[in-house]
Amino acid sequence: MSRDDRQLANDIMPERSVGGDVVSQLDSFQALDIPAPLQRGLAACGFHRPSPVQAAAIPVGRTGADLVVQARGGTGKTLAFSLLALLAVDPTVGNPQAVILAHTREVALQICSVVRGLAKYAPEICCAALIGGRPIQADFETLLQPCHIIVATLGRLSAVEAAGKLPKLRVRMLVLDEADHLLSDSFLQSTVKIHDFLPERKQVLAFSATWPPSLLALTEGLMDRPKRVMLSAGDLDPPLAVRQFYRRVADTGEAPSDVNAAKRAELLSLLSSAAFHQAVVFCNNAAAGSALAAALVDNGFPAAFLSGKQEQSSRDAGVTGMRAFRLRVVVSTDLVARGVDLDRVNIVVNVDVPRDAATYVHRVARAGRFGTGGAAVSLVTPGELRRLRGLASEGGFDVEELTGVVPGDLLERGLRDDGDAGRLEELRALQRYVVTSGDGGGTERVLRGRVDGGVDDGAGAEGEEEDERTREMRWRWWKWRHEWFLWLKECHRLAVEARSSGEAAPSGVAQ
Incomplete structure (x- = not known):
């Protein structure tokens, strides 16, 4: 120069x-x-x-x-x-x-x-x-x-x-x-x-x-x-528009699997009661994260798990699914804690307390991108609460207890347009019709109560029932999409195997 x-x-x-x-x-x-x-x-x-x-x-x-x-x-x-x-x-x-x-x-x-x-x-x-x-x-x-x-x-x-x-x-x-x-x-x-x-x-x-x-x-x-x-007042400044909470999870003193089960139940309760757009759920262990993503899918949340140990195609599919609004939740280790922009995300959940304050700040920053606002909730046992308070003291930020639902005013902004709003309603509808793959390769339907806003689809709720034909058509649509996804995944696996062995991919497999 x-x-x-x-x-x-x-x-x-x-x-x-x-x-x-x-x-x-x-x-x-x-x-x-x-x-x-x-x-x-x-x-x-x-x-x-x-x-x-x-x-x-x-x-x-x-x-x-x-x-x-x-x-x-x-x-x-x-x-x-x-x-x-x-x-x-x-x-x-x-x-x-x-x-x-x-x-x-x-x-x-x-x-x-x-x-x-x-x-x-x-x-x-x-x-x-x-x-x-x-x-x-x-x-x-x-x-x-x-x-x-x-x-x-x-x-x-x-x-x-x-x-x-x-x-x-x-x-x-x-x-x-x-x-x-x-x-x-x-x-x-x-x-x-x-x-x-x-x-x-x-x-x-x-x-x-x-x-x-x-x-x-x-x-x-x-x-x-x-x-x-x-442009930050300190080294560890969470986004101003993201309000930070913790929610207590009972520590039974039993095996870690019991704590994981309690946190899984708390996560499902939290997300079911919050009118969020998209969420990022962080955990410190890849195996636990994969199990959490499976539990979310089983409970009707279009979700995926991401970690650095996955094939690049799987990682790309998860990020692309969030950006295209095909997914509502991504569960991850700290792969997406830094730098990845998922601009509809307005809630972050820490199933595990991060190891340091800097990682905590980066996780929280996945919500409320570009000042749109949001919430960050850490699920903590008594021991983890002490660690979280230590991180807050180190970083100079406040974390308050969440005893009820996430305040709705924190989750109002963030959608781009009416198209996004319509897509959000479609994704919420999935929580009523959960498609899971059976051992024999078949599929089964699980009818669930509506969770957006806490309204139950009781048979006596006037105006809330869909006729049987509409339900059947909607279920068949999601069943077809699920089977198509499984077919595409198998095609990709065959193509990867063919490339690694130096052979031509089977006919009909995307290259």
């Missing part, structure tokens, strides 16, 4: 740190001098006015200054660095010019989707995602084509670099998303190796919701006279 550019950065931001309380909202992205094609892309994606982190970070980032950015989850950090990457590239140069590192495959695909959406009216700009879980040869071939922005997981990019297939000469920007994770002990060496491999003269942008002092010093050591944009 030239001396003039550095002076401009100092003029824009004479102090090293800017607080969120002094950053004003701009009326439009036009005020940030965004080129017209990208403004059209922003509008097409539904973005019309920059958030505080975008209004603060984009002008400074455009000067070429290295940048450390802190803002709560769901405030628009991804859009900020995606725009900065797009603004940094020269479309006439076909080589990669910006590298964005993500901590999971799901987040990498999400970021790439955001970049492509913003570049909808700038088709000469190409973005590619390099992630594990698929043949690396495909990534080698991708990099032989014109490609301006690379979004990659750390492991896959390291493998591409080790194979000597990563073009680096024109790279002018490195973005670290969820930098506190990428620079943690487990990933520090690999992240620094990528940083050092890329050209010395590059702009480094690091974004995170949490910046412990030691990590901040480490990160700035990888930069050249960095600027800071700090």
Whole structure:
């Protein structure tokens, strides 16, 4: 960066740190001098006015200054660095010019989707995602084509670099998303190796919701006279619009399975009484999470389980199902705790208390994305309540006891349009008609009472009964969808086996 550019950065931001309380909202992205094609892309994606982190970070980032950015989850950090990457590239140069590192495959695909959406009216700009879980040869071939922005997981990019297939000469920007994770002990060496491999003269942008002092010093050591944009009052700030609760679960002192059963019953009760749109349920154990997801499905909630140990296709299907509003609940380990935007989620449930305050904050931030509001509920035994209070004390946030239902006013916002509202009613209807697969491959119907709003479909409730023909048609529809899903899953399994053995996939199997 030239001396003039550095002076401009100092003029824009004479102090090293800017607080969120002094950053004003701009009326439009036009005020940030965004080129017209990208403004059209922003509008097409539904973005019309920059958030505080975008209004603060984009002008400074455009000067070429290295940048450390802190803002709560769901405030628009991804859009900020995606725009900065797009603004940094020269479309006439076909080589990669910006590298964005993500901590999971799901987040990498999400970021790439955001970049492509913003570049909808700038088709000469190409973005590619390099992630594990698929043949690396495909990534080698991708990099032989014109490609301006690379979004990659750390492991896959390291493998591409080790194979000597990563073009680096024109790279002018490195973005670290969820930098506190990428620079943690487990990933520090690999992240620094990528940083050092890329050209010395590059702009480094690091974004995170949490910046412990030691990590901040480490990160700035990888930069050249960095600027800071700090929009959170502290290192551990949950979203302002998400109200945090705990609900007591009796600890019988018996086997862990008894506690798990009690929490499962409490979770079903909680979700059945809450008028939520979509939910994320977190647990610390993959086996327990899988069992919880199965219990939710058995009780009529369209749900899926996600963990880092699953095949990529299963992980993709779960995230896609939530975004397409085909699922209402996702149960996960901390795979989706960071960075994954599921913007209809307005309730988060911690079946297990997380191990540290930072993870708790990231979990809570899955609800109330972009300020829409929501609730976070932790199901706790007496011992876990002490741990939760310790995390709250460490992070400086309040958690209150929930003795009844989740307040309805916290769950009112978040749906995009009338289509979303209609889809929500369809998903709620599933809780009346639960389709389960029997041992013999057949299906059976379980008729359940209505749980949205706590209304029971009693035979004497005037206007509430559906005629038998309507019930039968609805059941047959969901039965067909369930069987179609099982067929598709089997086709995918056969295709994966065929690819791994080097044989042609069976006829009729999707490739």
